[in-house]
Amino acid sequence: MAETNSQLSAVQGKLGSKVIETSEPQGDDVLILDRSDLRESFRILKEDPELDFAFLSDITAVDYWHKKEPRFEVVYQILSRAKRRRLRIRVPVPENDPSVESLTPLWRGANFMEREVWDLFGIRFIDHPDLRRILLYDEFKGYPLRKDYPVNLVQPRVPERPVDGTFVDERSRNKLLHLQKSLGSKI
């Protein structure tokens, strides 16, 4: 227990006023961080030799609609392989401006995970190189993992996408033309 506390206080010492709250539910180390300069905070966590949280494990989000203010929370799981410690970081994100800084410059694997959070929660990641929908299709309306998205909502059918750039076998069309010529307007 003492070691846990020392780790959390070490993190708190390095990040200073960015830390809103620390807690230890079920023996996990949990940190609530302010979202301003988020990438810089993660850079310290990753590169500081004392902290050494060099491995990003997971990025996700939770929607606390009508339960908590601010509404969203982006949750990061990072770990230190050398020290065998995990750290969970929760970043509150308000509803009127759902955006946090992207971590892709630090971990390239954050790309897919942040795209998934954008896709399902509609939280934007600033400076993300390629923020597109990933699990759903581009025409999908709304963000299904938000709590105000009804579970039985049916999305409208989308028209077929233009096949621009796709290889089309012109020979079959020519064959049809030949047939039309030889048979007149019967076809």
Next chain:
Amino acid sequence: MKAETKELPSEIMELQMGPSHPATHGTIKFNLKLDGEKVLDCDVEVGFLHRGFDKSCEQATWTQVIPYTDRLNYASSLINNVGYALAVEKLIGAETPLRCQYIRVIVSELARLYDHLTCCGMAASELGAITAGFYMIEARELITRIIENLTGARLTVTYVRIGGLKHDLPHDFAESVARAFKTIRKLLDDCDRLLSRNRIFLDRLSNVGVISQETALSYCLTGPILRASGVDYDVRKAFPYLVYDQLDFEVPVGSRGDNYDRFLCRIREIEQSMKIVEQALANLPVGPVWIDDPLFVLPEKEKVYGSIEGLMHHFKIIMEGIHVPAGETYFAVEGGNGELGFYIVSDGGGRPYRIRVRPPCFIAMGAFHEMIKGYMVADIVPTFGMVNMIGGECDR
């Protein structure tokens, strides 16, 4: 002669591979940019099998989520069950009896065997070594029969419960495992003779899909792909859960980070998994498999049908669900493809507020373009085979 040959004019071709392609077992699409046969860039499109796992879980009770977890990585559904149950138990603060923990280790390792045999067998048969592929599928069939005998199902097992197991091991379990392992070892020996000095197989796998240690860590890869690059990160060793710290096993680590090392890592892990199962069976303690807490455990059927209290108890747990205290937690186990994490949030009710799965192969697909850049189109097949993408887990 050389001076006379003109360079052939070539333009960059865009090719869409998938979503339904014989080599991409699982629906996934690669948007390739090709220069001749060389892959310049690869944009991976996932999500064809997305069915809203997270949203569905929010509608179900905590126990009703277990069948959903079966359908994540259906090649190792027992590990998914175990991981989910452990995450919920962590939030409850319950620890299952020792016998239950041993059985969970045994079933996890059987599922890992199943997963690796599927992956290696499919990869081998895709490269033309169809005999070796069939041998591994035969070995896998033996595991499937054990699992069927134990749980009553071949793939979607739903064996683990929150706070225990569906039921104890069948009485002839240890013998049937010993018999199966004997055959599997013989089959793996045959595969080794078929593959390890097979020129075609080696050429197709070695030095293909290379990913360096730094790149693998930067892409958050876990499991055999990360270990093939030389990082010995295994959740069973780094953050031991259940009784893994009391068992003697090694974590095979590669060095080059190519497809052959990934293949070897998986094959060695098969051996280690068999070793773990044998140790756990030898040390299996006697005792109950359920925690002693009526808040989470269904009453015995005699009580349900024989007394009103038992019936009410049963009804409350089935209809309302067990009540998990409010809070949030993360628990990770070593799945077939890497760290399989469950992040769960409870608001104190009978249904989960949020369940997030950290899908190891979804994250591995995020690094796929890095693995395949600069190689040939034909190299996509073994590289994709060694990533072992399972659509159910990748797209959820």
